[in-house]
Structure formats: C-alpha cells, structure tokens
Amino acid sequence: MSGITRIAIEEWRLWLRSRVVIAAALIVAVLIAATTVLTMNRIADEQSQRIEQQVAAEQTFFAQPDRHPHRMVHYGHYAFRPPPALAVFDPGVDAVTGQSIFLEGHRQNTAMFADTKAAADLGGFAALTPASLYQLLLPLLLIVLGHAMFLRERESGTLAVLLAQGQSGVRLAVGKAVALLAVCAIFMVPLIAVAAYSISMGESALTAFSLVAGYFAYLCIWAALVLAASIILKQRAVSLGALIFVWLFAALIVPRFAINASSAVIDAPGKIESDLVMLAEQRKLGDGHNAADPAFMQLQAEVLEQYNVETIEELPINWRGVVASYSEAELTELLNSYAEERMGLEASQSRLFGLFGLASPTISISAASRTLAGTDIATHHRFLRESEYLRFGFVQALNEKHVTDLDYTVDINRNTSPEASRRARINADAWEVLDEFRFVPDSANERLNRALLSLTILMGWMLAAGGLVYYSAKRVRL
C-alpha cells in the first residue's frame, strides 16, 4: 500500500468515526435523493402533459367546422414546450418563463402562466432542485469534512513525524486530496443515475456525460479550495470561517450581485415598451382588416396590373385575402425585428452574467448546467422563435386559402344576412395546413458549444485551485 492511499484511508477512518461528518453527509444524501425523486416525478408529469396538450391543440384545430378562413386566423393555436430529459436535474428558467404560448394572427403573445406567478413565496432558496443542491450544499459538506484535514496533522503534532519520515508536503496533500475526491465521487452517484435515466429517455450521452463531468469539476474546485485553506491556515476555526466566507461570497452574494449588475448595465426594454414604438410604425403600414386603407393603394395598383384588370372585383383572386397576407408579412417582419432586438439584449445580459463566473465558479456551473440541460434562456428564445415560425406559417397558409378558395363578392357581402355569412366559408379540410409542432432541445453539439465558455472558466478555476494546493503544499514547513 503506497503512502498516498494510506493517508487517504486514514482520513476516511477519521470521518467515519465522527458523528458530525456522518450526520452531515447523511442529511445531504437524503436531501439529494428526496429532491431528485420529487423533481423527476414532477417533470415526467409535465412532459407527458405538455405533449398531450400539444396533440390536443392540433386536433381541436383540425376539428373546427367550415368557417371563414380569417376566423381561423383569430381562432389561433397553442405551442407547448415540454421539458427536456435533463430538466429532471435542472429545470432552469422553465418555472419563470411559462411553457405555453397562444398563437394568433397579427400578434406575438408572451408565454403565459409561469409557475412562479402562482408559487408559494417562501423566499430565495425555497425552490430546491437537484442542481441547486449540488451547487450550494455539496460545497458546504466538503467544507465541513475537509477544513481541518491538513492542519489537524499540524495541531496534533503528527505533521512533524510525517515530514521526518520522508513524506513531502505534496505527497501528504495528494493523499488528503484523494480522500476528498472519493467523497466527491460518491456524491456523483445520484447525478450519474439521473444522467443514465435521461439517456434512457432519449438524451444524448454527450450532454449527459458533460453535465456529470462539469459538476465533478465543480466539486473538485471546492475540494481543492478546502484543502488549500486547511494547508495554509493554522487554526480550525479560522479555516472553517474563511471557507464559509468563500462559500457565502461565491454561492450567495456574487450570483445575485451579478444579476443586479447585468440588469443595471444592459437595459432591455420590456415588450410593452418596444411594442409602443412598434405600433406607431405599424400604423404606417395600414390595418390588415381594412382593404380600403390608403396604404394598400400601391399594392392594389400592382396586383391589378399583374392580372391586367381594371377593378378588384374582376380579379380572379380574393383581394381581401391578398391584403391580409401582405399586411401579415409586413407586420411579422416588424414584430420579429423588435423581438430579435429584445432577445438579443436579454442574451447579452445573460452573457454578462456568465462572465461573473470569473468571480464565482457557482455561476459558471449553473450557467453550464442550464445550457447542457436545455433549460437556459437561449432555449426559451428558440422556443419563441420556432413558435413564431409556426404562427406565421399557419396564418399565411390560411390567408392563402382566403386568396384562392373564397370568392371576393361572396366575401364582402358576408355580413348582409345569416345566409350570406354561411356562404362565406371554406371547407374545413383547409385547416390541415397547420404544421405539427414538437419542440425538441438543441442538438448535443449546439448545447455543448454554448456551454463552452462557462465550462472553460470552470477549467480555469480548477487549474487555479489545483495550483494553489500544489503551491501551498510545496511550502509546507513546520
């Protein structure tokens, strides 16, 4: 048995004899197990529920009776975002954003009914997830276990003996590190189980593995910091106090401070604010409901010339449909440009937030974790983009039916009598234009790419913390 393993085993023997350590480890283990089971159940429920709702929404749409096509534009449709497989570990922003969105003509709605809006408010930490336990609680456990692992030898006088026997400070530190890393490895088991479960649910092995690796790196960083403190500082209480301070700073203060800072530095106007600016522009475009609006005069001239006729009544197509289709396209372009600007600003806020990872590894791991799990804000933005694409698709397809399948004269006379209104309808087969929508997470590569910066910062932390251990262990004297 080499000296290093002997040192590590000795450390474990001491831990197993300490009631405080056993109690702390057990409590953390129970918390992780309970939270994981609860989150897993909840997410699995939500997932099947959302998929069912999506299918139901499509079937209701197809089942609508014969109608005027523009009625279906306003009848609208729903897009749902089922949580990805790894959301069982890190549900991310899903609780804050709401996971369904109503799609209709002429409007881009926001995702509604976020869980947080109806949540019981018990303060900052009440929403426990497996991810937050790994980010907040496991570092504390490592601190409790390891804050005295090196200086204990100093206190009890065994350090002198060990050094005199020819053990170097570095070898001693490696032995202690092995012991602490074994703890980290044991606590990775629940995460590995969750990762395996998610792979069985269709998650890519690459992302699941990266998530596990990222959290292991995060725990290694804390293990190294703890070990370094126990080497550098000479008193237990001081070492424990200093480490608690580092934890307080990295896990509680910096992340929230980073939120304050990124919201103060980059001002992202809300939707209402940018909508107001946009509405003024929209008015210049004309109202798609009113085909006699002057803004459409030029369009009218072009279409009449194209078909070589004098009046819109003579057109072989339905002029009102042309107007609806034209103004929807114009409006959507405008809406999208504002939506993109807003999402761009939010994305830069989140990027700035991610850079604060340089001050706290907790930020880096949480950002990487959300990204890898597919529950980050970028995924939410993609959901908004894809549901907008779906919206534009079915609205324009219905407008196309309006142009080709409904006679203009019948259409403008639709309000003259109930009979006329019944005639101004098209066959319900036309509703089949709605595309099937199944929101899926980004590809593994894409997510990994997006998480790269945070993961790199995490690696930087690991090198720095490892270097600190090596440097201080090398200088160990009596």
Added chain:
Amino acid sequence: MVKSLIRETRFLAKDRGALFWLFLAFALSVIAVSFGILEVREQRQTIATLIEEDTADRINALQGQEDWGSAAYYAFHLTYSAPSDFAFAAMGQRDSSPWKHRVRMLALEGQIHEADTRNADFGLVGRFDFAFLAASVAPLLLILLLYDLRASERTTRRHDLLVATAGSSGSLWFPRAFVRVVGLALLLLIPLWIGAVVEGTAIALTLQASGIVVGSLLVWWLIVEMVSRINASASVLLTSLIGLWLALAIVVPAVSKAAIEAANPVPDGGEILLLQRETVNDAWDLPKEATMKPFVERHPELKPYEDIPDAWAWKWYYAFQQVGDQVTEPLVQQYRDARLARDSQATTAALFSPTSLVERAFEKLAETDATSMIVYEDNVREYHAELRAFYYPLMFPDEPYDSALLDDLPVYAPES
C-alpha cells in the same frame, strides 16, 4: 454595565476578524440599497415613458375612427403598478410577475395573463436586495461574529480564568456579544435609513423594517447563544450553527413550499385561455341570442338593445367578448383563490423559518408580495370594467359617434 460595554467596544476595535465581518455587512448593505434604488428609479422612468407614449399612441389610434366599436378596438390603455417608496429594499415578486399591461375592451382574460417580465435569469437567480441580505446573509454574518466568543477563549486557555474573575458569566459574555450584535445591526441599517431618506419612505415604515431586522438578529443571537453553551471546539460549534442555518433557511422553506403547493393545486392557466377562446370563437356560429342572453343578464340596463338584427354589429362583438370572460369566471376565481390560499399558508409556514419570515415581511412592507401583485391584477380588472361601463351606454343605444366624448375615457389611476 456601561463600563463593560466601553471595554468591549475597545476590544472589538482591535479584533480584526470581527471588524472584517462588520465591514462586509456594511459594504453589502450599501450595495444592496444602491442597486435597489437604481432599479426602482429605472422602473419609475419606464412607467413615465410608457404613460407618455401610451397617450400619444391612443390619440393617434383614435384619430379618424368613425364609430364607438372601432374606437374601443384600436385604443389600448396602459395599466401599471408603480414601485412603492420602499420597493428598493425588496423587489420581491416584481421580477417574476408582470406589473404593466396594455389592455383594450376585448375579452380581458386573453390580455391580463400576458407577462411582460424581465429576463428570466433574473427571476430564477434573484436579486441581491436588502431583504435577501437581512434575511439570509445577515444571520450567517452574525454566526461568524459570535460563534467563537467562548471557544476562542477556551483555545487560548483564558476561559476559566475569565469566568472565575468576572463574577457572573453573564456580565462577561453578554456585553461582548451585545456590542457585536448592535454593531452589525447598525451597519446593516444605516445604509437602509439613508436609502429610505433618499426615497422618501415613511418613517413608521422604516422603523418597522428596522424592527424586523433587529428582531431577526435577536432570534439568531439566541440560537447562537444556546448552541455555544455546548462545551465543544469552535469548529464543531460553527458546523452545527451552519447546519441550523441550512435547516432554517433552506430545508424548512423548501419543504413547506412543496407541501403547500401540493395541498393547493392551481388550475392549469392554459384552461382559462382555452375556454375563453372556445367561447368567443363559438359565438360567431351561434345564434345571436345565445350571446345576448347571458350578456343582458349581467347588464339588465341594456336589455332594450338585446336584439341584434344585423348579421354583424360591434355591440354583438363586444357582448361575446364579455361572455367569454363571464364563462371563465369560475376558473379565474379558482386560480385566484388557490394563489391566495398558497400565500396565506406560506405566511403560517414562514413562522418556522426566520429567513422566510423576514423576506416575506419586507415584501409586504414594500408591496412586492404575492397579495400586492393580485391587488394590481384586481385594479386592472376594475379598470377594464370601467372601460366597458364607458362604452356600453354609447354603443348599445347607437349614440352618434362624437370623438369629443372620448376625452372622458376613464384613466387608469392606481390606488396607492
């Protein structure tokens, strides 16, 4: 007593460890308060801009309208909930619940659930505001300040000598801890008081908030005091105290939250929208009486105009918009009741967690708690009802359109 306090203050001035924690508390408080004020100012600025642009937009929208129906269709109205003069200390629900809307006279249920909230990361991580500092961080700082008062003397082997010479152990430890607690409380509160003066917060409110902070520090002091009577090493004491903090600040709130939410399910919000949409859309194909009957039941004064002879009329259109709202009322009520029930149970549950209690108390004072957000929603509903009450008597009897009358359109005036 005064003498021993002066003595302990002198000791404290030389204790670099303690001074560090105290300075940290002060710095964090300054940061929390100044970011809070910055954010509140920005929100007020946003509201001021919105009011201006909203008015301009409405004037523009109403120009050239020729009937009441189109006027009501094209004119949007801003509603908002301005941050209170204490909101800088606790942003609470304002990051995750909407506090501004633009509504018009269509079915309200399709509009009121729109969430114009900030970046979702903000709501997820939360802000570093004073409430968070006072509720979660301050207890940790207090623990770090007090845990080794006795144990450090034991380590230096002066403990027994000190106890023996001091006469009573109370006169020895009490002043020492008292000076630290008072120091921490003052350093936390001074920036808050300055912030309150800058923001013009009512003095009674500031006093209440200060009382909450002091009260919570006293509770934590008591906890530390009980634990440190155990004859154990400083690091074991600190470990136990951190364990207690974890239990009270994280485990108890998380367990209560999970239990409360399981016990009070909220109806799926999507159901409200779905029902409203189906009702409004079905109305197009139903005979007009099917809409007008439930409508005039709610508005008996409009009974004379119940018959809609035309194939299409604005009054019928707005009637089925309202019927869409009427049909969803039971669901909406359920949703609202469940939120309120969750909130009131959270009030009880918070009694078992000092951190939840402090945070909730601050949100209540700052009017950023769940109840205040519901009050805002109620205000929006009330305003929307005023809009209907304005247009219906003009629209239903077919009063001739007169744009001058629109100067009397109800204006959203939040009760503060």
